[in-house]
Amino acid sequence: MSKKKDTFLNMVVSLFVITIIAGFSLGFVNDLTIAPKAKAKLEKKVNALKLVLPNFDNNPVDEIQLVASENIKDSVELYPAFSKNEFAGAAVIGSSEKGFSGLIKLMIGFKENGEIQSIAVLEQKETPGLGTKMKDEKFLAQFRDKNPSTYNLKVKKDGGEVDALTGATISSRAFGEATQMAFDEFMKNKENLKTPKN
Numbered sequence: 001m002s003k004k005k006d007t008f009l010n011m012v013v014s015l016f017v018i019t020i021i022a023g024f025s026l027g028f029v030n031d032l033t034i035a036p037k038a039k040a041k042l043e044k045k046v047n048a049l050k051l052v053l054p055n056f057d058n059n060p061v062d063e064i065q066l067v068a069s070e071n072i073k074d075s076v077e078l079y080p081a082f083s084k085n086e087f088a089g090a091a092v093i094g095s096s097e098k099g100f101s102g103l104i105k106l107m108i109g110f111k112e113n114g115e116i117q118s119i120a121v122l123e124q125k126e127t128p129g130l131g132t133k134m135k136d137e138k139f140l141a142q143f144r145d146k147n148p149s150t151y152n153l154k155v156k157k158d159g160g161e162v163d164a165l166t167g168a169t170i171s172s173r174a175f176g177e178a179t180q181m182a183f184d185e186f187m188k189n190k191e192n193l194k195t196p197k198n
Contacts, residue, residue: 045107048120049079052109054088056081063197067189069181076185080193087112087194093122094182099174101125104134106175108182114190115147119179124171131171139165139172148183 042061049060060079069076072095079091089112095105104124109117121135133139142163143153153176154160155169164172186193 044122048107048122049081049091049109051120052091052107052118053079053081054083054109054111054117056083056088058082058196060091065189065193067185069185072181076182078185078189078193080196081109082196085196089117090186090190090193092182092186094178094180094185096174096178096181098170098177099124099126100131100168100170101127104171104174104178106178106182108179108186110183110186113147114149114183114187115145116143116179116183119143126168126171130165131168133165133168134171134175139163143179148180149187153177153180153183 046061053060058081060081063080063082065078065080066075067078077093081088081090089110091107091109093105093107095103097103102125104126105122107120107122109119111117119140124131124134126132126134142161152160153162155162155164155172155176157164157169158173160176162172162176
């Protein structure tokens with residue numbers, strides 16, 4: 001009987017020690033990867049800014065403005081672009097939780113007049129081969145040079161002007177909603193964006 005008790009106690013102690021060591025190891029590895037993850041995330045944003053903004057010669061990341069919005073929990077990120085100290089437009093991160101698989105996060109570049117320069121998909125978990133086609137040029141092209149004040153960003157099925165992705169109407173709706181949200185924030189904050197921080 002005492003042998004069984006000793007074996008059980010040894011197993012419990014061993015499991016406890018293994019758990020402690022594993023926990024510290026995971027924490028240590030996590031600490032090591034925080035900086036590279038943050039650097040990769042920033043690099044992704046910088047590349048998206050280059051893709052979606054009109055020509056600029058400032059550093060939009062240094063000029064970032066965060067504004068509260070009733071539509072989302074976090075602040076909305078706005079990145080103003082300047083060329084020769086003249087306001088050229090801004091990139092705004094728009095998001096929607098109404099994608100088929102949840103969050104869709106976009107970076108939308110707007111020209112000074114409110115027209116869409118371009119859009120980059122930052123985050124999505126949509127169905128491969130269906131909703132993921134929101135990254136395709138054919139889908140994105142229908143938004144370029146369109147001004148959401150006159151171009152209805154809803155899908156045609158809902159009375160809008162956007163050709164929905166085949167088999168992914170929900171994803172297309174969320175994409176349009178995120179784009180509209182970004183446009184609304186751009187227009188609301190446009191005057192504040194026009195003054196360079198430096």
